[in-house]
Amino acid sequence: MSVQPDPESDRAREGSSDATPGGLPEFRRPGELAFAVFLALASAGLLFSAHDIAGFRALSSPGAIPMATTAAMLVTALLVLWKTARQPKTGDETLRIAVFPASVIAMAVLLIGYALLLKPLGFLPTSALFLFIAIKLLSGRSIVFTGVVTLASVIGIWLIFRIVFTVLMPAGIVPEAEIIQIFRDLFNGGA
Amino acid sequence: MSALMDFLTVFTQPQLLLLVGLGTFAGVYVGAIPGLSVTMAVSILISFTFAWDVYPAISLMIGIYMGGVYGGSRTAILLNIPGAPSAIATALDGYPMAQKGEAGTAIGVTTVMSFFGGFIGILVLAAAAPAVSGFALRFQPRDYMLLAVLGILLVGSLSSGSLLKGIFAGAFGIAIGSVGMDPLTFTPRFTFDQPMLRGGINFIAVMIGMFGVSEVLLQLHHVNTPAVRQKISRIVPSFGTIKRYLPLSLQTSFIGVIIGALPGTGGDIAALMSYDHAKRITKNPETPFGEGAMEGLVAPESANNAAVGGAFIPMMTLGIPGDAVTAIMIGALFIHGLNPGPMLMIDHPDMFWFIVGALVTANFFMLIFGLTGIRLFVKIVEIPRAVLIPLIMLLSIVGAYAVNNSITDVYWMLGFGVFGYFMRLYGYPLGPVILGVILSRLLDDNWRRAIISEREDLGRFFSGIFHSPLSTVLLLAVVLIFVSQTPLWRLIRRRKA
Amino acid sequence: MRTIVFGAMTALAFGATAVSAQDYPSREIQGIIQWGAGGSTDTVMRSVTPHAEEVLGGTVVMQNMTGAVGAIALNYVADAEADGYTVLMGAENPMLYRTMGLGERDYSEFVPINLLARGTPILVAGPDAPYSTYAELMAYIAEHPGEVRFGSTGPGGLPSVITAMMQSVEGELDVIFVPYDGDGPALTALQGGAIDVMPAVLGAAIENIRAGTMKPLAIFDTERNERLPDVATAVEGNEGYSTYLPWGPFFGVFVHEGTPDEAVTALTAAYAQAAEAEDFRALMDTRGFTMMNISGDEAREFLAAWQSTTAWLMQEAGLAVNNPADLGIPRPGE
Known part of the structure; x- marks a missing residue:
């Protein structure tokens, strides 16, 4: 009973x-x-x-x-x-239902994926991928909406952490340092 | 009256005023983002302001410091992720308020009380710095140890569910804090021969995981529940509200100054101890603690901002840092050709009054920036969960990474997030875990120092306690709180009644 | 949408490969500081690097990477690509890792860009201590066995090396060693009376000596220090110290072995010039550090000699975990 x-x-x-x-x-x-x-x-x-x-x-x-x-x-x-x-x-x-609802399992899988891909792929692509899939899965909104939110957030976070606070996230396949140098040269050249 | 002139330096030079304001504004946001710390911001500023004069450089740093300590409460209230360790206690009652749609009120009260606490801290710094630093120096290892024990007894007030589970959580926290190479003897502890465990487990990673990720995972159960609408009718608290909590704020501000002035303890411990104090002296809160009690916000927020003034006390009088931020500022003063130390007050009395002036300015800016923009900030909570949850996850990951540029920390953060999720589901309180981690080193290191100083003799250890008035008082406090908190005592009282 | 993002990224990636053929530095350099923010290594590196940046015409992004007595930072730089874009900013500790069983690597895997300066150890006591000189301290210890409390900072730290020297010169000292996690907290404890005597680096104690809140007992150097001309050297107290002195902790900038010559040359030139900057020299002087500003073979010789002295000292004091002989570290003078 x-x-x-x-x-x-x-x-x-x-x-x-x-x-x-x-x-x-x-x-x-x-x-x-x-x-x-x-x-x-x-x-x-x-x-x-x-x-x-x-x-x-x-x-x-x-x-x-x-x-x-x-x-x-x-x-x-x-x-x-x-x-x-x-x-x-x-x-x-x-x-x-109480411990492992589908949404929690899905998030767990996404996080494991994130952890595995972070180093080889780099921070920017992995984060964009993670946000895109997670938001799409959870909200079911349109691809354009999801894409815009994803891009804006990833770029925002990157600007704050990488540029302002010089936190060196794993670069992976994106040549971040070179891109920043291009901009730096641009600004220095222009000034 | 040169002291007054030095004090007014900041107010009379628009450039300095602007820098303090800018610093405070930046500080509020730096403090609010988990993983970005004031310590980090100030150390970056060292190279950045290298070529500047000392006044502008210090102005900017003080602004960031003051704003940052306050900013930690923002994310604690809105997202249950304390932006900094000193905002942990704020999350306990602030987040429940946000979930009831009262985030605006919570931030309003927090801001005013932070301002008040900050002010008390500065007042004590200006009026009694030498006396307080003299008192702080008197703390021996055994006193620090007793202080840590006193802190550990807070487990009782942080676990409203099962006390057994609370004790387990607290002990677990202390164990987490001792993982890695022991900093005193370099003996590996709980490393299981894994090189990645040698450096220990980053405390910020544990905090972000336990508070932020576990909450997000729980929220996933209700992705489709609409976000809580926030009432934004009243943000600036009424005079009546302020007056009501002023006595509590005053008391906890003094706790904050003293704990802040002790080298080796800082705003995090001060805030938790004040939370406990509030819980102890508030007989009938309007809302129970843990469910959105106003007292639970007032106490830690007054204390952690008061600890800022406190941290400057040993720095200005003795050249001893009161916390990590003042440690970097000491470095900054060196770089700018000053020699922080006991002679600073004699060689450069202007510096002391200038810093007091800058702190006062920063405190006012904090009030202004704190009370404006709340409406916008509160909107974060109204973002649909389906978008907010992945964003918080990403921010937690970046935050955990940023602390020490380590992917291992990210793994720890996620691991503790999942563990915290299960703990929440099954009624294990998380607060004591964090408390344990914070107090682990304080307890362990000072216990060993104390007992080594007494040549491993417990008899000599206890006679040492009773020969020192300070230690005796601390021991009495420990005993009193322990007795008043144990279920044993409640049982005796119930039997008698 | 996703394809567009990836397309853009690949385009950037290709664009950038073309750029990296430029002269060093073509992008920003990571400077990994082995110790925490606010420590002396941090302060030294953050004040010398802006000058080096000017000479280099590039940016050095400095990061504190703490943990495991600096080994985490050392391994990070050793594991990064040896392209000159990851630079280690460290102190003396790695030269003892192998002896103390803290790690497998040390600076022998690195190219020293510049050894900037070295510190001078000094023995200080509380202002009310019943001894004011080295000889009086020794007499006091002999009369009061097991009473004097020495501050220490773990095996391999400056205090442990100095006390090892003292035990090797004077024989076993019957004192209590109270462990602290750095000389800052230990010197605070000294002022509060929790410990009685502390071997520290001159710069950390000099302001307190000036203010009279600490009493200098002996300078651990062969010659008196111009900042404290009245304080006798340890050698004056006991001739035996001349075997080991001068000895002191140091700060240096390193890159991993195998870094292209172009990068090594550029960095060496930049730091050599930066170390001559007037305000940097003034800073080092007020903090009581002795400028070295050496690189190349001179730096390598210094490192080898330092390691040999210290490792064998630890071995003789019975503190070494691994015998330096087994590690191929020659005895001093061999």
Whole structure:
């Protein structure tokens, strides 16, 4: 028998901000148990690794605070796991809808693509591609609209970060430095 | 009356006035864009203003500094991405307000309170710099450690859901902060023999991922829900509102100045501690904390701008930077032929009063630029989600990259974004993670310094605490807050009632 | 739309290949600063580079790339194309990476464009310390074993090298070493009384010495410093130091081995001239740095000698992770 949680809005389940996280205090959401198990295992692994830093050599060893914090992680993670395991499941949610809706999966795929292409292709083409596909997918607006928004945003961000703040994004196939030099020569020549 | 003349330098020279204004304006936007920091902007300005005179160069830097500290709150309120670490606490209640359509009000209050906090900071700098810096110097490693412990106790007020999950999140944050080569002994920690982990995990990347990306991923659940219409009826807060929050603002401004003046702690810790203070002393907020409480905006924003004046205190009196930005300004003064140090106030008293004057000017410009253009800024939230979400993603990526020109940081940012998404879904608070990362070094380094200084002897360590009034007070504060916060205490009280 | 964008980009790409045949520099140069904004390496590089830009007639975009004691920046430049458009602006630390087990690479993979200046170490104490000279400090340590707190900044940093020198000359010192993550925070702690004695670079302490908030005990050099003529040298305190001194941290500009000669020549000439700029020299002088302005073989010899002295010192102090002999670093004087 599954118990129905109080009818609550999605907002409450997802929390209104970082100070008030989501979740349902009395119920277990899909995937929550697996996450709790993962955290407990990861904490155990980190505690092990913290012990490897310097063992129990001295109070002042570089491993002292990491050992204390990872131990705290393990204890709390186990307590949370125990609590979570005993909670009744929410009856109205599935993993597919509550955790991995199509839009989240799509974004994840796009982000992985971005991460893979950033270095070989360079910042400008990768970002343009990412924005174009993402906006097109999510909004379903026309190609012209999407294209204009994409171009304007990428150029805007590039101008601020690359030109004003001289942040050197991966250039990839676009010879950014040469283009900038052409403009610089143009301006210097004209002045 | 030469002090007064030096103080008025900025006001009487149109060129300097213009530079401070320009700097403040730029600062607001630099601060608002995650990944672009005031530290970065000021260090670029060092080469840029290399050939200038010292007054114009410093004017521009001070403008950027003041505007930047304030600007961080913009994106925190509108997008839940703090533009700078010192705006983390602002996101906690500011973003919920924006989601209710009250972004305009939130920014208005933030601006006025930042102005007020900034002013208090400058006042303390002008009136009591030597006394405050003398006090700040008295902080020993064990005092910094106790301060860090005090900070870690904020986990209680940052986790409104499950305290257990909050403690887990806080400990996790401290662990993240210790990844990489330990800066004191160069021992690798949690590096798993991966070269890319040696440099540690960039804190800004964690922050952007946890706050920004996790929020965006959650928003993807409701791509088609129309964006919240923003009410823009009242932006400049009424006199009544200001008067009501003035006492809180004053208190948290003083927290800001002191924490800002301590070398080794800055606006980020000041803002979080003030948030906690507000939560503790506000018995019945109109809106609960975490859901858009005005007090939750007033406190951190007063404190982080007050910390600006605070950071200048050790810089001007001792040549010791109060934070990363003042560290670069010290470099700038060197380049311009001044010798920042304890003698600066004696050799160049004009510089001190000039800086105070420039700070006051920047503070006024911040108020002006803060209150104008809000209507336009608020429109960002009204952009359809389908366009806004990909844009925030891209901005987060660029921001994470920009901090240290590292693609690894981008991967971390995305990883923490996904992790934060799950944490949000399952009721783990994210605030304590960031708190843990911020306090990790402060706690770890100073614990080790303190215990090494006492030759690894815990007995000597505690007797040291009780022999110092400062340490004793800090320890008492730690104990009091701990007892008042633990569920144990609540349980005892409930039993008695 | 997308095809148009890509078309335009390819066109630009082709257009630009034609341009890159120009003389060096045909585009902007990346300057990777090994240390954070506001540090001494940062200040030095940001004040010398504008002069070099003038000579070069190009732009050097400077970036701070911190992490792993500078190794992140070193690896970044070493992995970038050796075309003269990525320049490393660093300090002495990489010469100890192999000895201290912090990395596999050092400046031997790089061409020194210019070693700008070196710093002079100085031993300072708090103003109320019960000792005012090197000899008094040594006597005090002997009388109060395990009491004096020395500031340190991790193995391989200036304080660790100086204390290694002291232990090698004076024998084991029974003192407490309190670790800090840089000489700035440590000198702050010295003023607050959290530590008693600190080996630091002269420039970082000179203003405090002038103000009387720190007391100089000894200059770690063979000759007295003209900025502090009253402070005795370590050699005056103990003749044994003459084996190791003069020694000091340094700043330099480097490009990766294999960079075209044209670029190396242009950069070397630019920085050599920039280092002569009056305001730069004045800055270095007030910060207590000794100008070197050397390049080419002279710089290589300096680097090799520096590495040999320091690596073997760390080895003798028992701080080295890898034996310099195994790394092919000759003993000093060999």
